[in-house]
Amino acid sequence: xxxxxxxxxxxxxxxxxxxxxxxxxxxxxxxxxxxxxxxxxxxxxxxxxxxxxxxxxxxxxxxxxxxxxxxxxxxxxxxxxxxxxxxxxxxxxxxxxxxxxxxxxxxxxxxxxxxxxxxxxxxxxxxxxxxxxxxxxxxxxxxxxxxxxxxxxxxxxxxxxxxxxxxxxxxxxxxxxxxxxxxxxxxxxxxxxxxxxxxxxxxxxxxxxxxxxxxxxxxxxxxxxxxxxxxxxxxxxxxxxxxxxxxxxxxxxxxxxxxxxxxxxxxxxxxxxxxxxxxxxxxxxxxxxxxxx
Amino acid sequence: xxxxxxxxxxxxxxxxxxxxxxxxxxxxxxxxxxxxxxxxxxxxxxxxxxxxxxxxxxxxxxxxxxxxxxxxxxxxxxxxxxxxxxxxxxxxxxxxxxxxxxxxxxxxxxxxxxxxxxxxxxxxxxxxxxxxxxxxxxxxxxxxxxxxxxxxxxxxxxxxxxxxxxxxxxxxxxxxxxxxxxxxxxxxxxxxxxxxxxxxxxxxxxxxxxxxxxxxxxxxxxxxxxxxxxxxxxxxxxxxxxxxxxxxxxxxxxxxxxxxxxxxxxxxxxxxxxxxxxxxxxxxxxxxxxxxxxxxxxxxxxxxxxxxxxxxxxxxxxxxxxxxxx
Numbered sequence: 001x002x003x004x005x006x007x008x009x010x011x012x013x014x015x016x017x018x019x020x021x022x023x024x025x026x027x028x029x030x031x032x033x034x035x036x037x038x039x040x041x042x043x044x045x046x047x048x049x050x051x052x053x054x055x056x057x058x059x060x061x062x063x064x065x066x067x068x069x070x071x072x073x074x075x076x077x078x079x080x081x082x083x084x085x086x087x088x089x090x091x092x093x094x095x096x097x098x099x100x101x102x103x104x105x106x107x108x109x110x111x112x113x114x115x116x117x118x119x120x121x122x123x124x125x126x127x128x129x130x131x132x133x134x135x136x137x138x139x140x141x142x143x144x145x146x147x148x149x150x151x152x153x154x155x156x157x158x159x160x161x162x163x164x165x166x167x168x169x170x171x172x173x174x175x176x177x178x179x180x181x182x183x184x185x186x187x188x189x190x191x192x193x194x195x196x197x198x199x200x201x202x203x204x205x206x207x208x209x210x211x212x213x214x215x216x217x218x219x220x221x222x223x224x225x226x227x228x229x230x231x232x233x234x235x236x237x238x239x240x241x242x243x244x245x246x247x248x249x250x251x252x253x254x255x256x257x258x259x260x261x262x263x264x265x266x267x268x269x270x271x272x273x274x275x276x277x278x279x280x281x282x283x284x285x286x287x288x289x290x291x292x293x
Numbered sequence: 294x295x296x297x298x299x300x301x302x303x304x305x306x307x308x309x310x311x312x313x314x315x316x317x318x319x320x321x322x323x324x325x326x327x328x329x330x331x332x333x334x335x336x337x338x339x340x341x342x343x344x345x346x347x348x349x350x351x352x353x354x355x356x357x358x359x360x361x362x363x364x365x366x367x368x369x370x371x372x373x374x375x376x377x378x379x380x381x382x383x384x385x386x387x388x389x390x391x392x393x394x395x396x397x398x399x400x401x402x403x404x405x406x407x408x409x410x411x412x413x414x415x416x417x418x419x420x421x422x423x424x425x426x427x428x429x430x431x432x433x434x435x436x437x438x439x440x441x442x443x444x445x446x447x448x449x450x451x452x453x454x455x456x457x458x459x460x461x462x463x464x465x466x467x468x469x470x471x472x473x474x475x476x477x478x479x480x481x482x483x484x485x486x487x488x489x490x491x492x493x494x495x496x497x498x499x500x501x502x503x504x505x506x507x508x509x510x511x512x513x514x515x516x517x518x519x520x521x522x523x524x525x526x527x528x529x530x531x532x533x534x535x536x537x538x539x540x541x542x543x544x545x546x547x548x549x550x551x552x553x554x555x556x557x558x559x560x561x562x563x564x565x566x567x568x569x570x571x572x573x574x575x576x577x578x579x580x581x582x583x584x585x586x587x588x589x590x591x592x593x594x595x596x597x598x599x600x601x602x603x604x605x606x607x608x609x610x611x612x613x614x615x616x617x618x619x
Contacts, residue, residue, distance in 0.1 A: 079316035082357065083331070088377035089340030092327065101335040104296045104606075110565060110575040110614060 014223055031058065039067040191237075191261065212260040213288035214269060219243065220252045220279040231278065232258045236265025297335035299605040301328045305348040306366060306599025308350045309588040310322045315375075317361065318588070318597055320605050323347035327362050329374065332590060332597075335607050341372050343379045350391045350444075354398040358418070363389035363400050369403050371424065380424040380523035384493050386411050394420075395451045400432065402441040402454055415419075415445050415456055417468065435471045444490040448513055449497070455488040455513070457501055465516060475516045482518065483509065488528060494535045494591070502528030508542045510568065522566045529585050536593020537615070538568040543584030543598055563587060563598050574617060577604055 034049040047063045075083075216228065225241045231236055243256035260266040266287075274285040310319045311332060318332040325344045330337050332618040346366030353360050353374060365388040371381040383389075387408030394401055400417050408414045417433040426588035440459030450594060453474065454466045465476035477483075483503035492499045498519060502508040502611055504527040510520040526544035533540050543563045562576035563584055582601030589596045595609040 067527075069394075075316060077312050078357070079314045082316060082375075085338060085375050087339050088375075089328075089342055091337045091339045100300050100301055100337055101297060101330075103581070104298055104581075108294060108296055108577055108579050108608070110294075110574045110611075111562075113573050260389055 043067045076125040138149050180251060210259060211289070212263045212266040214258045214260065214266050215255065215286055215288040216273075217284040217286075218281050219252050219254050219256060219283070221254075223252050223256070223279065225256075226277075228256055228258055231273070232260075232269055234258070235260040235269040235272070295580075295610050296577075297607040299337070299607065300328060300603060301330070301337055301340075301605070302326070302451075302563060302603045302610050304347075304603055305582070305601040306586045306603065306605060307348065307601050309597055309605065310351055310353060310442070311584040311588055311590050311597075312353045312374075313355055314357065315591040317353070318605070318607070320349050320352060320586070321348040321351050322599070324603075324604065325364070325366075326561060327351055329604050330605070332595070332607070333604075335599050340379050341370075341377050341379070342370075343370055343382075344368070346388070348401075349389070350393075352392050352394045354394055354400075359394075359398065361392045363392040363403060363421075363539045365389075367405075369401075369418075371420070371427070371556075381427040381429075383418060383429045385416075386561050387413075390442065392445075395447045397451070398399055400447075400451065401528075402445050402447060402492055404456065405591070406441050406444045406457075407437070413440065413442050413458070413505065413552075414481055414603045415442060415454060415466070417454075420444035424560060431467065431536070433471050435466055440486075443486070446490060446492055446499075449495075453497065455490070456547050457490050459486040461485055461487055461503060461505075462595070463501060463516065465488070467548045475518055477511070478518065483507070483564060489530050491531045491587075498531050498533075500540055502542060504528065506530075510518065520568065522571055524564060526527045529583055530587040530598075532587040533568070534589050534596075535591055536589075537572065539565050540597060541565050541587055541589070542567050543587045545583030545585075545601070554586065561600065563596075574619070577608060580604065 031050040031052070034047065037046040037048075043066050045065050045067050047065070049061050050061075051059055051061065053059045078267050114149045214232075218230075223243060224245075228241045228243060229238060232241070237259050237260070238258055240259040241256065242258075244253040245251070246253050258266075258269070260269065270285050270287065273283055275286070276283050295518075299320075302320065302324050304323035305324045306320060308321040310321075311317065314317070316332050317338070318330045319327060320330065322328045325346060325348060327341045327344075327348050329339055329341075330335060340479070341360065341362065344362065344364040346364045346365055348362050348364045350410075351360060351362040358374055359380075360374045361369060362372065363369045367385045367388055369383040369385070369389045369392055370379050371383075373380055373613050383403070383405075385405050387405045389403055389405050391404045391608055392401055399420055401414045401420055403418060405411075405414050405416070415435040415436055416431045418429065418485055419432050421427045430482050442456050442458035444458070445454055445456040447453070447468070448465065449466055455463065455464045456466065461482060463482065464473060465475040466472065467474055483501065483505050485499050485503050485505040487503045489502040490499060491501075492513075496511055496513055498510055500508055500510050506524045508522045508524065508528050508531050510522075511517065512519055522540065524542055526543050526546060528542055529545045530543040531540065541563050544561075546561075550558060559576060561580040561582060561584055562578040563580075564576045565574040566572065567574055577598075580598065580600035580602060581604070584598050586599035587596065595607065597605055597607045599605045
């Protein structure tokens with residue numbers, strides 16, 4: 001009996017039912033070819049190509065690029081020929097959308113070294129009183145007292161003044177202005193001097209502050225301290241905000257702490273903001289420690 | 294300027310080389326695959342597949358048809374630049390570190406690392422016109438100085454071979470007899486391992502960079518120290534501009550400082566110095582990791598840097614670069 005060679009011809013007429021999953025990668029012939037609409041007068045080039053994504057759907061990818069002339073170059077004939085060489089190695093399957101080569105979005109300059117003697121830091125002191133020549137002028141940014149202490153050593157450290165003070169507290173405000181303490185006739189009186197009740201010192205107030213600590217979780221990746229401050233300051237003066245940041249990636253780890261000066265503000269913040277939608281995530285706001293009473 | 298970022302390598306870059314006409318840029322990295330790019334817009338042309346270890350160095354022939362690469366997989370391979378096919382492979386007993394074509398591309402000087410009791414060697418192999426005739430006989434073998442030889446290049450007219458390495462001494466050898474002709478002075482020379490060496494286009498002088506945070510310019514014939522450029526970090530890569538009196542030096546980071554790396558990304562810079570006045574001209578920031586490779590385009594109008602971060606950054610100079618006055 002003569003052996004009959006029955007091989008399937010390698011035509012493009014494959015029946016889809018006979019194709020195995022593994023062959024999915026070779027289906028490029030089913031895709032329409034890539035279309036390039038060349039650079040127009042603005043230099044815009046549109047390339048339309050098709051490919052299969054992971055689920056096997058046919059995907060049309062349109063890439064719009066601006067072709068910009070960077071400069072003129074005199075090329076030798078050989079160099080011009082090399083421009084037309086076919087891609088090889090790993091570059092063979094390179095599609096137009098590959099992000100291997102990108103022009104930097106930042107403008108990078110050849111930074112000249114600064115001449116010695118030029119100052120970089122902006123000067124902090126403005127409108128200060130007469131200073132003895134040679135003396136170091138200490139200015140505290142928090143309480144504005146001059147010549148007493150630096151900002152980091154400010155005894156009135158737990159103070160972040162919200163621009164709109166609460167209308168509900170006219171009494172304390174009045175009491176504050178009535179008892180200026182040792183600050184002279186200045187309009188500003190730090191809260192630790194107000195009402196006289198917290199004279200025992202800032203240690204106490206700071207500790208109490210930590211008991212007014214509110215933990216906020218389910219923060220979005222790019223939330224930072226200023227964002228939390230802005231969100232929580234409407235409930236009252238906030239003494240400290242902290243957002244946990246992953247050192248390696250610079251992203252927020254999703255949680256942070258807000259310390260209120262007044263306990264009632266913290267309580268209201270919790271009631272109002274727990275479950276609040278902020279930057280596409282639902283916040284969880286609660287007491288940081290098990291509820292102290 | 295707006296540098297072009299090319300992320301073709303998954304691992305740190307080790308070496309960059311332009312071809313003679315400056316239209317192709319070859320990059321070698323620890324990821325086993327040397328890559329060729331177009332030097333004007335940074336588009337990738339192709340990759341050379343075949344090595345099994347980190348590729349330390351490469352060189353391309355005068356007519357841009359042959360590429361030679363030295364790799365830690367103990368082989369030096371000869372490739373056809375256009376198609377990426379491997380033409381020949383020289384095998385050694387230890388990792389190959391540096392390769393350099395001679396003028397005329399008939400010879401190549403290769404250095405191998407000290408490994409498993411074998412000392413470091415400098416070997417010269419003949420390159421045949423027709424790859425089919427290629428043999429792996431060494432024309433010359435010099436058995437080494439102590440320590441790793443990081444770079445060996447041909448001197449003017451192929452009469453000498455200049456080597457520099459871990460023992461921080463630059464040596465000049467006769468290329469026919471293998472005899473040691475000159476050594477650099479110990480006191481005025483580098484004090485720590487020499488990581489890189491770059492010849493000027495006419496080979497009259499060359500620049501070496503060392504872990505002792507300085508780069509030094511030497512006269513090729515007499516090996517006199519001409520200039521020293523001080524950096525604040527160990528030097529990994531050096532390059533001399535073919536057009537202006539500039540040199541560019543790229544550095545790394547001392548091991549003790551690694552855990553205290555500045556979190557602000559993109560702060561590793563390539564520093565430009567005036568070649569003759571030794572003053573710093575400026576720095577080009579942008580790399581996220583130490584700079585391991587630098588190369589000037591032969592026309593002097595652009596340069597590229599390769600970093601530990603796997604990126605190659607191709608910079609075309611702004612017009613005001615050419616009118617910098619010191």
